Amino acid sequence: MSNNDAWMQRDIASLWHPCTQMKDHETLPVTPIRRGRGVWLEDFDGRQYLDAISSWWVNIFGHANERINDRIRAQLDSLEHVILSGFTHQPVIELSERLGQLTPVGLGHCFYADNGSAAVEIALKMSYHYWYNVGRPEKRRFLTITNGYHGETLGALSVGDVAIFTETYRSLLLDVLKVPAPDGFGLPREQWVAEAREKFAHMEAALERHHHELAAVIVEPLIQCAGGMRMYPPEYLGWLREACDRYNVQLIFDEIAVGFGRTGTLFACEQASVRPDYLCLSKAITGGYLPLSVVMTTDEVYDAFYDDYASLRAFLHSHSYTGNPLACAAALATLDIFEQDNVIKANREKADHIEQVTAPLREHPHVGDVRQTGMVVAIEMVRDRATLEPYDFRERRGVRVFRHAMSRGAMLRPLGNVIYWMPPYVIEPGEIDFLAEVTREGLEIATRD
Structure with missing residues (x-):
């Protein structure tokens, strides 16, 4: 049994997780996190995940920030x-x-x-x-x-x-x-x-x-x-x-x-x-x-x-x-x-880079919208781009993105059919590029019928 598996079993026996249908964890195991540094989280088996959603929108200057x-x-x-x-x-x-x-x-x-x-x-x-x-x-x-x-x-x-x-x-x-x-x-x-x-x-x-x-x-x-x-x-x-x-x-x-x-x-x-x-x-x-x-x-x-x-x-x-x-x-x-650190100025530069790398996703046949405000970008998957007809929520397209992203080392947790990034402000340009690549791959996988 791996270190992750041992912690997973102890978790499921004793915890009730927020915003979760616990039956999902029969097929979608929880991920035990041992430590974090900057934009990265690490599990008990040593795998790393880029925290693209700031751990529910709270972490802005990275995990284990020395000054804090x-x-x-x-x-x-x-x-x-x-x-x-x-x-x-x-x-x-x-x-x-x-x-x-x-x-x-x-x-x-x-x-x-x-x-x-x-x-x-x-x-x-x-x-x-x-x-x-x-x-x-x-x-x-x-x-x-x-x-x-x-x-x-x-x-x-x-x-x-x-x-x-x-x-x-x-x-x-x-x-x-x-x-x-x-x-x-x-x-x-x-x-x-x-x-x-x-x-x-x-x-x-x-x-x-x-x-x-x-x-x-x-x-x-x-x-x-x-x-x-x-x-x-x-x-x-x-x-x-x-x-x-x-x-x-x-x-x-x-x-x-x-x-x-x-x-x-x-x-x-x-x-x-x-x-x-x-x-x-x-x-x-x-x-x-x-x-x-x-x-x-x-x-x-x-x-x-x-x-x-x-x-x-x-x-x-x-x-x-x-x-x-x-x-x-x-x-x-x-x-x-x-x-x-003049954070707001740096954020605007990073937001420009985010806009550049996500712009090509606008042309995807199952993307109804790519929208951005500052350091938040959202890519909304739709069944029909012309009519903006949404996917049925029961198809759980976002879960497909999540599974793929985790396999690639990124924590993307879509809101239904909406893939979004809300990363820590310490994210680097190369990490933004990596997120764009993983998002594109996840989008392709999630929209296959």
Whole structure:
């Protein structure tokens, strides 16, 4: 029995994996990982795999990054954790100050949790509670766009719209308004703005009709990640900010997946020059090391909760590991790397290379779209390129790509029929070329009937 096999057996006997039909592992074994370095992961038998999806979109500066390692080690020697209610510590203060300097002006208050779903729950609760505190309790509903994803807890699921995640739990979810997303699928980039303007008419109409009962609109800026990496232009965000202001509805940006350099700017909302009322951040905030999330908001929101204790206006939301010092230390090291290495400029150069090597895939007879925003590229497989007819999900074409990629030493984990790359920023040009080769081969194998 190989080392991998031994660990696989122990795993299957004791674990229930996330986002997994466990019966699949009868024919598609789990891959035990022993260590990582840079963009590479290594299993217990010594095989290596290029981490093309940043281990679920979190790792941006490579595995076992020495600068992040050193910062966490130093923090271990002084403070591993302390309650953040009534107490504080240096890393969380410094992180809050730096985030306030980096994000759009006015987001000066940080409320911490430990994962993206929790951040979305906080933003939803905070928005509703804001209106309650200012004497508008009827503003309690939320508006979003179709095909979105904001997490797995019930509030986050409610504002999501990816059926495979939400349908089973529909009877438990909030009554949320949804309008068509500004999706550029199948269109040349130069047509994205016109398509988005057409779709924005639905958002405008919903705001006009329901603003009296709406607390907030929530969207993923620029990329709907779990919804198949569907993309739209920044102009939509500008129109949305103006309309929310006009109708007195708050705006939540979920940048959990797209923040920290993924889209070509440090934060996606920069590309529209707009500021949300709530900015949700997580995933890459710690460089992929430790769980941490934050909701950033404005003085106006903060002041609506600031009162004498007896008023019962406080935001009584908490998590045991809120603002964990080790996670904050990892986040500070991550911000240091952005500051010291001119990461955004380097990312733009790598994004240009990614665009060049994936462009030939546009000509494949079973590719309906190759789309890219910053360091994220998606290749969508279709049955019929002319009509964009999709493959039936039960055919599991993406699994064929995954199997082939693993055999070649790359971790590509498609979203249904969508092959995508979201690699660590330390990826080198030769590794990008290797991914293009593996993707092309996987595409050929997956689309054979």
